[in-house]
Amino acid sequence: MTLLAALFSHYRRHPLQLLALAAMIVLATMLWTGVHHLTSQARASLDQSESAVAERQQIARQDGKPLTVEDFVELRRAGLCVMPWWEVPSRQGGRVVGIDPLAAGCFESPDSEEAPWQGELDGRPFIDISEAAKLAGKNEGGLTLLISDPHIDGALPEGYRLAPFRVGPDTGELGDSFLLNLDALGVLVLLITALLVRSVYLLGMAQRRDSFALLHRFGVPQARINRLLVVEILLLALLCIVPGIWLGRWLATGLGSGFGRALEGLFDQPLYAGQGGNWLVPLATMLTVVLVACLADFLRPWARAFAGSSRRSGGLVVLVLIAGLALSAWVTDLLWLFIAVALVFVAAGILAPRLIAWLADWRSGHDRNLQARWRHREVSVLARRLALPLVALQFAMAMVLPVQALVTTFESTFDRWLAQRLEADYYIEVPESADATLAVDWLAEQPELAASGLWHRVIRGRATLPGNGDEAGTEVDVFAIGPVGPLVTDWQLLESASRPWQRLQQGQGVMVNEQLARRQNVQVGQSLEVTLGSGSFEFPVLATYPDYGRPAGEILIHPSVLPEDFATGFQSLSVSPGNLDVEEVTGGLKRVWQVDELTVRDNRAIEELATAIFDQTFLLTRAMTTLTLILAAIALLMMGWVFFSTRAWYFRLLVVWGLSVRQASAQLIRLSVSLTAAITLLALPLGIWLTWVLVHRINPIAFGWSLPMAVYPRFWLELGVLSLLIGLSIGLLMMRQLKSPTVAPVNANALAGGER
Amino acid sequence: MVDSLLSARGLNKQFRSGNEPVPVLRGLSLDLERGQSLALTGRSGSGKSTLLNILCGLEKPDSGGVQVLGETFDARSTEAESKSERRWGTLRRQQIGVVFQEANLMPALSLLDNVRFRARLAGQSEDGCQDWLERLGIGELADRYPDQVSGGQRQRAALAMVFAMKPALILADEPTGSLDRHTAEAVIGQLFELQARQGCGLILATHDPELAARCSQHLDLGHVPQS
Amino acid sequence: MRRWILMLSIVVLAGCSESQQEAGFAGLAGVAENDAEVPFLQPGPGDRLIFPDDFGPHPQHRIEWWYLTANLRTEEGEPLGLQWTQFRQAITPRPADAEPPEAADWPLEAAWMAHAAVSFDARHYFAEKLARGDVGHAGAQAQPLAVWLDDWQLEATSESESWRLQVAADGWSYDLSLSINGKPVAHGDNGFSAKSADGEGSMYFSLVDLHIEGTVTLGNETLEVAGKGWFDREWSSQFLKSGQQGWDWFALHLESGDKLMAFQLREEDGGFRSGTWIPEDGEPVALQPSQLRIRPEEPDARGFPRLWRLEVPDYGVSLEISAPPGNYLNDGLYPYWESPVTVAGSHSGEGYMELTGYGDRTLSAYSTAVAPIRWMLRSAPLNSSSSVRRSPEMALITP
Structure with missing residues (x-):
């Protein structure tokens, strides 16, 4: 029998342990690879779309007039590679970009990657410019000419100048924020999986210590045993990581399609398929994680810190925790913030089991009830012995908490916003030939509608906010609504002056969306200069309203304010007919407009669609965190079971001493539930703190804006139930062992379950 | 038999080794009266521990009956298992003290807490617990934990636990098997002394013929005619 | 870009079907x-x-x-x-x-x-x-x-x-x-x-x-x-007829002052030849297929024959046409060969040669199916209905 075979014989004796270790490595790899694959894919597509338009320059007329096709022709004939970019409101809402793929031919990306418009022109968001021209109708303006060479300034024909071109900074930020959160989750997943792998590995190692001692006594040098152990774990890691990566990619592909749609739907960012990340990064990462997790003790004695428990280091850890918390509150740099988070997590991880043990010991010392005292002492032992899987569970819960909070906050905000926007039951497109004012008059005469006020006319178009000095003016969407009625007055406003809706109705001001307010630093109460049609107007800003899902700036205005020559991009009527049949409304409008067909859309259907798309966005996040949680729970279950088995003899003493099996089991269940409850309680502050860091620190530092922060105690309750279930499961597994006679341990060492 | 503490009749027990049934006890009977001691001897695997487990209800015989402290248990009884378990539990909690070769103490509790825990389970006062430790010569170790004292001291603590519950019957399964001879002598001496003083019954499973000789009865499972 | 062009070609193909x-x-x-x-x-x-x-x-x-x-x-x-x-x-x-x-x-x-x-x-x-x-x-x-x-x-x-x-x-x-x-x-x-x-x-x-x-x-x-x-x-x-694999075209200035244009559309069994003999003096003469022989010598590594033999026996023309060393592939959306040539044999001279439908498999298949340059911006066999279909994308271009 070779030395390796002798070493490995342990796993022949305990195949389940080997299986557990292998499964842990496979699952950990799968989880992290899946996350990594998706984030890198999403990042690549975001980067690609952004870089394609990031440093672009556009051409503007020096006389400030809007560009036309004649300008395009003149510039092209002068030998300049310019390409048209025409943003128009789409019929489905939102905006699409009309481009001329033939003219884009000279826009070769330097890195030979495809530019975003080089795919199919399927309206997401690119369409052929002739289509855009149809959508724009008679609406002049909005045409942008991009130039491929940004350094051509001198060679520009007379009458033109260069201006910076941005698609809209919020798009990238929203996507980046999403990805940054995914990245942070990825790192946490890595940490948790490392803890789990380590805990399972250490369990086996502890049981093999006697064999190692024996081999050592037989004259095998310790260094040789260590080398063989490295080889062993390396082989095992390689064997498990490869299928893990494969599974991870499978997971990513499965979720990816939904994820891709979500990104597209939310951020106008197409997620390109077929960008297969490489195998090397996950392989190297997971190999490192597994090796470090398993062999840390060979490398650095301090890695034992997790298991160790000297009082002196306890004080140090508390200092680290305080330092981390202080840093997280004060630093203004993203890197330092991540360091702070790492410090807090490390300190929390080391402290949590010790704190549980300490509290249990303390309670044990103060409890008159001897059974309770015994139980507290047992909890203390468990907390120390199961430190690693417990910490993993704590981290997993601490991760789930902010994810859930962020997702729920975002969802509820979005849902509310969507519901407000789609308040009316139907919306009816005004045909190009039709006069909307006729319809407005007709609707106003309908007694039911007049009574409820549940209808309004919507006009969409474009306006310009004057630029500063050299900068081109900013194009914004115009959203004109009138009459201002109960369909809109329920909108939640982020900030408002007094009587905003009345004043809007009277044409005494405008409202701006959040994006515009943030980007242009527009405050409620200040006055905003707007170019509508050929005229320039100044309006007081009455309110800012939330506007999600697209980056464009927008002003809300009353139609009566729009000048005669305002180019209407799109017109519709929003109607909630109430008791009136929608057929009556459409019938009446057809008569008024003298048309045969009307485009009528059911807003409930749109709302459902939008909600469905939004749900998809967080499918991945939810799936990922849930999987991590399950993995951590399984690890704790497994470790708990193994540990309890070593201690089964002592639990059986309870039966010997006259407790019935049921009474003894009840004690065990109380024991395991106390433990999981304790770690859940400790996970809560960590999770809430992490939510706070993500919402109020990382997002503002990284992106300059933040979501509202909310905590969801109901979800804490759900976590509590989960921890109860894990505790119950451990207890139930133990009951099985109580019933069968166990062999008495020959000595009271730790392996025999005799630790205190 | 008014004075009978324990009476077993026709106990049969067999285990399975693979598919082969291995008989351990075959029609064994025994009687024990108050104040008496019985030594169980026999080579390893002769069924000493099994018999002790059956006599305190931790295992069930395949057939046969046990009458102990006025309670009757019969393998053929139609009594619900939970009910017989409850009766056995009450007996073990209050009247039958069991001492194993090792690991008789809860590792997470101090020696004194272990004794108190056991006394409370038996419905006895905690007051005398420290005294019991003193009597067994380990009074100054009361706050130590099991892993902080020697094997002999642990077994003394185990005896203290048993006596603190004021048992009617003590079942000891090689209680000094893991101790050196000198310590073993001392511990066993204390066991016999206290048993005699309290007038309880004692069944002692042992390999040691000298020890067996100190008991009032001797049952050699290796040679006992089992029908 | 390329995809769009292909899409455009689908539009065009769809047009083909209507124009039949x-x-x-x-x-x-x-x-x-x-x-x-x-x-x-x-x-x-x-x-x-x-x-x-x-x-x-x-x-x-x-x-x-x-x-x-x-x-x-x-x-x-x-x-x-x-x-x-x-x-x-x-x-x-x-x-x-x-x-x-x-x-x-x-x-x-x-x-x-x-x-x-x-x-x-x-x-x-x-x-x-x-x-x-x-x-x-x-x-x-x-x-x-x-x-x-x-x-x-x-x-x-x-x-x-x-x-x-x-x-x-x-x-x-x-x-x-x-x-x-x-x-x-x-x-x-x-x-x-x-x-x-x-x-x-x-x-x-x-x-x-x-x-x-x-x-x-x-x-x-x-x-x-x-x-x-x-x-x-x-x-x-x-566009090209189905079965026509490619296209060889020559426009030659002979030192005698005569000019010659000749082309052939290759098919499995021969194909179609045509040309015009333009004497220095006198009216141009349209050449019938039977009056022309156009034959490639060994193709080069890329599959393009760079040495050709062209004969118009009726006018005493027997020419060796060769491209100079070099790669004259016009490597655009639809690659094809376009090179100057020198003429020897019965007459000496110079001119131009265009070849499509050769080269490696892709190129050949591509050219054959899609891109004989003189006969197409992009094309496919006219009668092949299987390649004529509407795709959903085209609706966005020509709704």
């Missing part, structure tokens, strides 16, 4: 009835050339091109080959006298493609440009002649019978003046040039005697050049 019923002038009758159903016109025997109108565009034909090849020499006497071509492809046919659509609508009724190439010192420079029609940055007109795409342009100058051609690509350019000698040569039957035995064909005429001089700039080097040019005009509404 229409034929020749017969369709013209329908024009007035409904604008939306203007048919493509199909050239046929009996069609005549009209000058100078036919130098301008033919918006009711599906495809056409203006095609210049030139055999020039530098001041040092080194040979320099040069090509300029502008293709028009209609997506929607339009009568020649109809108002073009508004440029402001960015119409997509036609697409333009321009190719320019210089072959010098065994190096080959090639550039390609694309544009949509009717917007204004690409177009053509007959009087005064102008054909342009961005800053590439061929224009008549104020002098009579004189044009100027300007091309500026990335790192190289040329600026040439062309003086036209002789009348346009009508190929085939008074300009109707058959492209198959079944009578499909195109309208085709050439200016075969251009004198060219000007400058060619390659990098930092500006070369004074002068020499002969050959200018083709051709238009049709038909």
Whole structure:
């Protein structure tokens, strides 16, 4: 029998342990690879779309007039590679970009990657410019000419100048924020999986210590045993990581399609398929994680810190925790913030089991009830012995908490916003030939509608906010609504002056969306200069309203304010007919407009669609965190079971001493539930703190804006139930062992379950 | 038999080794009266521990009956298992003290807490617990934990636990098997002394013929005619 | 880009399927009835050339091109080959006298493609440009002649019978003046040039005697050049026939003063040959398939035969045609071979050669199915209905 075979014989004796270790490595790899694959894919597509338009320059007329096709022709004939970019409101809402793929031919990306418009022109968001021209109708303006060479300034024909071109900074930020959160989750997943792998590995190692001692006594040098152990774990890691990566990619592909749609739907960012990340990064990462997790003790004695428990280091850890918390509150740099988070997590991880043990010991010392005292002492032992899987569970819960909070906050905000926007039951497109004012008059005469006020006319178009000095003016969407009625007055406003809706109705001001307010630093109460049609107007800003899902700036205005020559991009009527049949409304409008067909859309259907798309966005996040949680729970279950088995003899003493099996089991269940409850309680502050860091620190530092922060105690309750279930499961597994006679341990060492 | 503490009749027990049934006890009977001691001897695997487990209800015989402290248990009884378990539990909690070769103490509790825990389970006062430790010569170790004292001291603590519950019957399964001879002598001496003083019954499973000789009865499972 | 073009080709193919019923002038009758159903016109025997109108565009034909090849020499006497071509492809046919659509609508009724190439010192420079029609940055007109795409342009100058051609690509350019000698040569039957035995064909005429001089700039080097040019005009509404694999075309200036144009459309069993013998004195003669032998020698590594044998026994012509060393693939959206050639044998001389449908599998399959250049901007066998299908994408282009 070779030395390796002798070493490995342990796993022949305990195949389940080997299986557990292998499964842990496979699952950990799968989880992290899946996350990594998706984030890198999403990042690549975001980067690609952004870089394609990031440093672009556009051409503007020096006389400030809007560009036309004649300008395009003149510039092209002068030998300049310019390409048209025409943003128009789409019929489905939102905006699409009309481009001329033939003219884009000279826009070769330097890195030979495809530019975003080089795919199919399927309206997401690119369409052929002739289509855009149809959508724009008679609406002049909005045409942008991009130039491929940004350094051509001198060679520009007379009458033109260069201006910076941005698609809209919020798009990238929203996507980046999403990805940054995914990245942070990825790192946490890595940490948790490392803890789990380590805990399972250490369990086996502890049981093999006697064999190692024996081999050592037989004259095998310790260094040789260590080398063989490295080889062993390396082989095992390689064997498990490869299928893990494969599974991870499978997971990513499965979720990816939904994820891709979500990104597209939310951020106008197409997620390109077929960008297969490489195998090397996950392989190297997971190999490192597994090796470090398993062999840390060979490398650095301090890695034992997790298991160790000297009082002196306890004080140090508390200092680290305080330092981390202080840093997280004060630093203004993203890197330092991540360091702070790492410090807090490390300190929390080391402290949590010790704190549980300490509290249990303390309670044990103060409890008159001897059974309770015994139980507290047992909890203390468990907390120390199961430190690693417990910490993993704590981290997993601490991760789930902010994810859930962020997702729920975002969802509820979005849902509310969507519901407000789609308040009316139907919306009816005004045909190009039709006069909307006729319809407005007709609707106003309908007694039911007049009574409820549940209808309004919507006009969409474009306006310009004057630029500063050299900068081109900013194009914004115009959203004109009138009459201002109960369909809109329920909108939640982020900030408002007094009587905003009345004043809007009277044409005494405008409202701006959040994006515009943030980007242009527009405050409620200040006055905003707007170019509508050929005229320039100044309006007081009455309110800012939330506007999600697209980056464009927008002003809300009353139609009566729009000048005669305002180019209407799109017109519709929003109607909630109430008791009136929608057929009556459409019938009446057809008569008024003298048309045969009307485009009528059911807003409930749109709302459902939008909600469905939004749900998809967080499918991945939810799936990922849930999987991590399950993995951590399984690890704790497994470790708990193994540990309890070593201690089964002592639990059986309870039966010997006259407790019935049921009474003894009840004690065990109380024991395991106390433990999981304790770690859940400790996970809560960590999770809430992490939510706070993500919402109020990382997002503002990284992106300059933040979501509202909310905590969801109901979800804490759900976590509590989960921890109860894990505790119950451990207890139930133990009951099985109580019933069968166990062999008495020959000595009271730790392996025999005799630790205190 | 008014004075009978324990009476077993026709106990049969067999285990399975693979598919082969291995008989351990075959029609064994025994009687024990108050104040008496019985030594169980026999080579390893002769069924000493099994018999002790059956006599305190931790295992069930395949057939046969046990009458102990006025309670009757019969393998053929139609009594619900939970009910017989409850009766056995009450007996073990209050009247039958069991001492194993090792690991008789809860590792997470101090020696004194272990004794108190056991006394409370038996419905006895905690007051005398420290005294019991003193009597067994380990009074100054009361706050130590099991892993902080020697094997002999642990077994003394185990005896203290048993006596603190004021048992009617003590079942000891090689209680000094893991101790050196000198310590073993001392511990066993204390066991016999206290048993005699309290007038309880004692069944002692042992390999040691000298020890067996100190008991009032001797049952050699290796040679006992089992029908 | 490429995908879009392929998509465009789907649009065009879809158009093909609709145009199958229409034929020749017969369709013209329908024009007035409904604008939306203007048919493509199909050239046929009996069609005549009209000058100078036919130098301008033919918006009711599906495809056409203006095609210049030139055999020039530098001041040092080194040979320099040069090509300029502008293709028009209609997506929607339009009568020649109809108002073009508004440029402001960015119409997509036609697409333009321009190719320019210089072959010098065994190096080959090639550039390609694309544009949509009717917007204004690409177009053509007959009087005064102008054909342009961005800053590439061929224009008549104020002098009579004189044009100027300007091309500026990335790192190289040329600026040439062309003086036209002789009348346009009508190929085939008074300009109707058959492209198959079944009578499909195109309208085709050439200016075969251009004198060219000007400058060619390659990098930092500006070369004074002068020499002969050959200018083709051709238009049709038909693509390659199914079974036609590729296309070999030669335009030769012989030292005897005679000129020769010959081409063959290759098929599994032979194919279709045609040509025009243009004697120095006398009228051009259309060559029947039986009067022509065109045979390649060994193909080179890329599959393009660079050595050819061309015989017109009736006129005592037996020529060895060879391309100079170098790779003359025009590597654009639809790669094809376009190289200057030297002529030996019964006559010596020079000229140009264009080859499609050779090369490696992809290229060959591509060329065969899609891209014989003279016969297409992009095309597929006309009768192959399997390749004619609507895709959902096209609805976005031509809703």
